[in-house]
Structures are given as C-alpha cells and as structure tokens.
Amino acid sequence: MPFSSNKLLRKGLLKGLFGGHRGWRIALVMLVVGRLLMKAIKKGPGTVVHREKIPEGETLEIQHSKAAEVKLSENE
Secondary structure: OOOOHHHHHHHHHHHHHHOOOHHHHHHHHHHHHHHHHHHHOOOOOOOOOOOOOOOOOOOOOOOOOHHHHHHHHHHO
16 A cells, blocks of 8 residues: 555544544644645746746846736635
C-alpha cells in the first residue's frame, strides 16, 4: 500500500483535533509543518504569468487599479 499523507492528515484531524488524542495531534502538527517547509524550499522558478524584455534605459510602471480591487471584493 503506497504512502498517503492525505490519509494521515485526515486521521490526524479526526483523532487529534476532534478526538483529543495527543499523539495524533503531534503527528498532525508535524505533517502540516513539513508540508509548509516543502512549499517554502521548493526548487525552481514559480509560474511565469507574463514576460517581456525591456530595452536598456526604459522603465516599467506597475499600477494597482481600484476596479480590480472592487472586482476581487465582489468575488469573496
């Protein structure tokens, strides 16, 4: 049977947080911290959304528009 961290996470939530079992609570914390560390030290670049070469001497200006902020708050 292959290793499944999702199954351990589910069992840790059920028996540790909801059931009050101290050992499963510790296992749950270790699993969550391990997952966060793996995401933090993941090698390689992130997803590139847009790429554009800027000639030497030119500038790039990035602005945050209120319309995008309003759209985001409507979706929540």
